[in-house]
Amino acid sequence: MTAQAERELETETETMTVREAVRQALREELERDEDVYLMGEDVGLFGGVLEVTSGLYDEFGAERVRDTPISEAGFMGAATGAAATGTRPVVELMFSDFAGVSMEQIMNQMAKMRYMFGGKAEMPVTVRTTEGGGMGAASQHSGTIHTWIAHFPGLKAVAPGTAASAKGLTKAAIRSNDPVFVFENKMIYEQEGAVPTDEEFTIPLGEAAVEREGEDVTVVATQRLVGESLQTAESLAETGVEAEVIDPRSLYPLDTETIVESVRKTGRLIVADESPLSYGTHAEIIARVQEEAFFSLDAPIQRVGTPDTHMPFSTPLEQEVLPDGDDVREAIERVT
């Protein structure tokens, strides 16, 4: 779809939460294509542990909204086999930390099948999963693992930061013939935004969005940190610093061009992503920027992320390590 067509479709909008936007995307795709079905732990009767699929079981029935056993390796493998044989499963992995249990099927089967078979296997599977700290869920239910998936060849990864992108990316993921992981930060499910109502609205994988324009510093922010960076940018504008905030939306493929173009303009870059700092998403974005725009940089690039700890339980500990808008502000202040 052209950017213009996308904009036209965006003209009619409705305000809803990220949770409702994902649910609307699922509902529309279930209605549009009968080869699409949902499967996962408690996605049906229960409505999803974080209520994303609530109501869909009643609308579409047990065949299309399938409750699985607590068996991540089993259902991830089944989804892979099903995708290769003519259907389009949409899997909910309740918490991204549970990828550990199912990683064999993800990395050795789902990601490699098309390639190993010389292109003779389709893999139209979508995996939705939740990430992020902030609700005292402790180390095994708060991880931000999208770097693993974005790093691993053969998988695509998206991570919405707004309600509109939650809908558009989820729909694009389901329509894609590639395996796509949708990383939903659990702290923004209640965040509201204007969402295009057109059923053909999708966001192409690999297109970033400039959420706020500015001349002084580029902030590439993901998921929860998109909203927090926008708030920070507004408050900094009062001090005369105009930040440009970009939500990459898609982590792999990554829209390098939009980011680089912005850095050429501002000369300064902050990368804000909740994943652990070492060897990660931040590093990848920074590497690409220095490859393309090294001589446009006027200041050292700054990273905002989780220091290399797991997510602790107790609130003061969790707040200590969780990156937020204040961390983005401090990073901007270090370089402007």
Added chain:
Amino acid sequence: MLTIRAFDTEAGDRFADGEIPGFVHLYIGEEAVGVGTCAALEDDDYIASTHRGHGHCIAKGLDPKYMMAELYGRAEGYCNGKGGSMHIADVDAGMLGANGIVGAGPPMATGAALSIDYQDRDQVAVGFLGDGAVAQGQVHEAINLAATWDLPAIFVVENNHYGEGTPVEKQHNVDNLSDTAQAHDIPGLTVDGMDITAVAEAVGEARARARAGDGPTLVEAETYRYRGHYEGDEEPYRDDDEIERWQDRDAIDSFKRRLIDRGELTAEEFDDLEREVEAEIEAAVEFAQNADPPAPHEAYDDMFAETPPEIERFATAARTTTDGGERIEESRSSSEPRSDGGRSGGERR
């Protein structure tokens, strides 16, 4: 069975000669299991195989010529040279791939059975696994899911008595691996895997059961591999007497004798058949030896349905490399068409 034995004997020899790179796991001795199973299936049924997959491929109707080309890493192989021995696949023919991960086939079969069930198609999916894989958690997850959802799946355990180099009794607590079916409340039976008709009968019943909507069956076939776990295995874990005892019960010999006794085959006809198969495999080797290697830029194909710029830039660079790139392209074009539908053993659904 003769084709499989000839193919794998040749593959072993060519591996020893250094013509075939990588790892090779041969199916010699176990032929009755793959052939008996596939004999009980319809052309468009699915199978998910193991690392020891050549026999399953041939039994499912794949062409030895393109299989051998794949072993040689040629562009005309089933996977265009990207898979090799451990990943030969032809999804259109219902062959969901040999698999380098022990125990990864059953979840794949459960998934294929899910597609079948979801779209109400008249097919089944078979997941092959070895005795070693019965200890893998994902195998039981796959069986549990198929059993819970009454999916049309069949799990065929090829018990060749060794998980790599460790005897089966040192890896499992049950007497018969088919006993594990009890945990999933599905039928589990152990059959003589050296008897092709016993295997075909058991899988045929399992197929009928699956198609009737009664869910999966686990069939354990007791068999034996005559060669090592992989080619080059020095086999310190077993002795020649044991191998000979199993060879006395060889599946091909016994089936041949039975057919001759019944008057359905003459010794001459068998010899003709053997010669025919040998010629076919010889031709397959010649085809593979003379086939073109893939062009380097093909390393960047087939990662995704939609290739992202991250990969495209390397593909573009490799395509425009003058050093050899054009030459390979030229020689490749002489062998077109490469993706001929005739190599598929089944109808595309």
